[in-house]
Amino acid sequence: MYICPMYTSELIKGTLKTIILNLLKNRDKMYGYEITQTVKEMTNGKIKITEGALYPTLHSLEKKGDIGFEKEYIGKRVRKYYSLTEQGQNTAQEKVNEFADFIETMKYLLDIDIKPSNA
Amino acid sequence: MYICPMYTSELIKGTLKTIILNLLKNRDKMYGYEITQTVKEMTNGKIKITEGALYPTLHSLEKKGDIGFEKEYIGKRVRKYYSLTEQGQNTAQEKVNEFADFIETMKYLLDIDIKPSNA
DNA sequence: CAAATATACATAAGAATCTTAGGTAAACAA
DNA sequence: TTGTTTACCTAAGATTCTTATGTATATTTG
Numbered sequence: 429m430y431i432c433p434m435y436t437s438e439l440i441k442g443t444l445k446t447i448i449l450n451l452l453k454n455r456d457k458m459y460g461y462e463i464t465q466t467v468k469e470m471t472n473g474k475i476k477i478t479e480g481a482l483y484p485t486l487h488s489l490e491k492k493g494d495i496g497f498e499k500e501y502i503g504k505r506v507r508k509y510y511s512l513t514e515q516g517q518n519t520a521q522e523k524v525n526e527f528a529d530f531i532e533t534m535k536y537l538l539d540i541d542i543k544p545s546n547a
Numbered sequence: 548m549y550i551c552p553m554y555t556s557e558l559i560k561g562t563l564k565t566i567i568l569n570l571l572k573n574r575d576k577m578y579g580y581e582i583t584q585t586v587k588e589m590t591n592g593k594i595k596i597t598e599g600a601l602y603p604t605l606h607s608l609e610k611k612g613d614i615g616f617e618k619e620y621i622g623k624r625v626r627k628y629y630s631l632t633e634q635g636q637n638t639a640q641e642k643v644n645e646f647a648d649f650i651e652t653m654k655y656l657l658d659i660d661i662k663p664s665n666a
Numbered sequence: 667c668a669a670a671t672a673t674a675c676a677t678a679a680g681a682a683t684c685t686t687a688g689g690t691a692a693a694c695a696a
Numbered sequence: 697t698t699g700t701t702t703a704c705c706t707a708a709g710a711t712t713c714t715t716a717t718g719t720a721t722a723t724t725t726g
Contacts, residue, residue: 438561439649441684441712445557450657461703471652481684483705505692505703528659530558531650533590538569540647560683560713580674600713602676624674624721 434474444477444485446527449512449520452495457511459500460486486510494519553593563596563604565646568631568639571614576630578619579605605629613638 451463458466464477489495494516497508512520534540570582577585583596608614613635616627631639653659 435645435649435652436561438564438684438712439646440561441682442555442557442560443653444683447656454658459703465702467656470656474648474652475656478685479703479705480686480707485683487705502703503693507703524657524659526554527558527653527657529593530554531654531659533554533593534562534646535650537566537586537589537594538643538646539573540643540650557683557713560711563712578674584673597714598674598676599678599715604712606676621674622721626674 434476440475443527444481445489446523447475447477448482448485448489449494449516450524452510452512453517453520453524457509459507459509461507489516553595559594562646563600564608565642566594566596567601567604567608568613568635569643571629571631572636572639572643576628578626578628580626608635 447467448463451466452458460479460482464479464482467475467477486495490497490510493513495510496513497510500507500509566586567582570585571577579598579601583598583601586594586596605614609616609629612632614629615632616629619626619628
């Protein structure tokens with residue numbers, strides 16, 4: 429049985445906010461646990477967001493005004509559904525643009541030739 | 548006059564070792580200050596490696612056996628020329644491969660369509 | 667030639683971001 | 697009913713960076 433290797437935590441460091449904001453941009457509203465599961469599934473387990481990293485980041489994004497939330501009860505259990513504020517929409521776009529640019533720079537710096545994406 | 552914006556330090560975090568090891572793979576031997584200047588030039592100032600980050604990283608890579616150095620005197624001033632060990636050659640390749648894979652994963656996750664590199 | 671800038675190394679305090687470990691509690695599967 | 701999954705949370709510690717500082721030589725500029 430093949431176990432998909434995770435990336436070293438160094439690499440993922442710094443991309444968490446970008447990932448969260450972009451997911452919320454595409455999906456309108458999500459709750460924390462859903463974010464961790466979605467990222468795990470979309471990356472085949474290569475990126476696993478730990479809860480110890482996720483929740484403080486969500487609280488930080490909320491404090492800065494990029495996201496807001498509303499509680500929803502599933503039986504007696506609570507979910508906090510987060511969504512982008514207007515400011516957050518801009519932040520999300522900026523973050524993604526910056527990362528896309530960063531990728532190009534790093535590709536050049538590391539002399540990586542990227543296989544054309546399955547278009 | 549247009550000032551090229553630097554990336555937020557979050558993004559660069561975690562890629563420093565990869566950048567250093569890859570440069571040494573392509574250039575055989577380099578000294579610390581040369582690395583900072585080369586990266587700054589190659590990225591048009593978008594990535595600036597600070598000395599406070601560089602030197603501890605070089606020392607760490609040396610302690611782990613990925614790089615070695617020999618001193619060279621330019622007049623009375625010393626340069627420490629670093630180069631990859633055999634182990635470092637492997638580490639360098641692994642780091643670059645991992646980063647290339649990481650880029651692909653992030654492109655998918657962030658739904659970024661990359662313009663074909665100026666080929 | 668003096669002063670400022672560039673070269674070249676280094677360390678240390680603090681900030682930011684993560685991992686690891688722990689806690690609470692409800693829902694569901696075995 | 698016992699374990700796993702869902703769903704939230706915090707805190708200690710590790711890692712990796714920034715910022716500030718130190719030392720010293722070489723070069724450029726006024």
